[in-house]
Amino acid sequence: MTFNRYIAFRMVLEIVGAISCAVLVFVKNDLAGFLVTGVIALLWIVGEIVVITMFNRSNPRTDELSDRHQYAAVRFSFMTLVGALTIIGFAGMISSLAMHAPWQVSPMLLPTLAMLALSLSDARYLWLESDGLHGGDDED
Numbered sequence: 001m002t003f004n005r006y007i008a009f010r011m012v013l014e015i016v017g018a019i020s021c022a023v024l025v026f027v028k029n030d031l032a033g034f035l036v037t038g039v040i041a042l043l044w045i046v047g048e049i050v051v052i053t054m055f056n057r058s059n060p061r062t063d064e065l066s067d068r069h070q071y072a073a074v075r076f077s078f079m080t081l082v083g084a085l086t087i088i089g090f091a092g093m094i095s096s097l098a099m100h101a102p103w104q105v106s107p108m109l110l111p112t113l114a115m116l117a118l119s120l121s122d123a124r125y126l127w128l129e130s131d132g133l134h135g136g137d138d139e140d
Helices: 003-027 030-054 064-099 109-129
Strands: none
Touching: 003 030, 003 109, 064 109
16 A cells, blocks of 8 residues: 555545534434444554554655645635634634624534544645646655
């Protein structure tokens, strides 16, 4: 398994986690949400441990372009998450002012957005590694 394939697998796992958290936003069962999020987190941790042992971190990758791609992907994801949280907060404030009632957000919304941000970061990294629209490949 190459590093980019692992990133693709991790992205799929994060999307499944985000979908399960999003479903639980509407089910309103926080205990089930906690358990599902815990299982997804454990799978993610196991995947990270497998990658560390598989790719032997005593000889880390020294690909400067991949490092720049990872930095750009995380930065893009972080800015997108901050934008989404700002929009949600602004919508809640406007809703509270218009309806004269407090507006509450489900506790599962934050894990949903966090999982989406992680998967967005992985997707952006893979897109940058494949040279975006040009279709090249920087596979390890």
